[in-house]
Amino acid sequence: xxxxxxxxxxxxxxxxxxxxxxxxxxxxxxxxxxxxxxxxxxxxxxxxxxxxxxxxxxxxxxxxxxxxxxxxxxxxxxxxxxxxxxxxxxxx
Numbered sequence: 602x603x604x605x606x607x608x609x610x611x612x613x614x615x616x617x618x619x620x621x622x623x624x625x626x627x628x629x630x631x632x633x634x635x636x637x638x639x640x641x642x643x644x645x646x647x648x649x650x651x652x653x654x655x656x657x658x659x660x661x662x663x664x665x666x667x668x669x670x671x672x673x674x675x676x677x678x679x680x681x682x683x684x685x686x687x688x689x690x691x692x693x
Contacts, residue, residue: 643670643671646667646670646671647671647679650663650671650676650679650680650683651679651680651682651683652683654676654680654683654684655683655684655685659673660673660674660676660677660680661673663676664676
């Protein structure tokens with residue numbers, strides 16, 4: 602948005618827009634950083650789940666412990682091998 606220099610009521614519009622864009626960019630950068638941190642933390646949780654399942658911790662207990670970041674069904678699917686609960690594929 603550009604101000605019309607011939608209209609005195611538009612005085613300072615460009616500065617306000619520039620400031621608003623800078624604030625918007627700062628907010629967006631905070632979101633991007635938090636999302637990246639969340640992805641790293643989710644990856645770390647996923648990496649730790651198999652060992653806990655192998656130690657006998659159930660999917661429901663893990664779901665509760667991680668405040669439902671991942672649900673029990675998903676945890677169960679991801680960790681069937683580690684828990685020793687993987688079913689053999691049926692022969693066709």
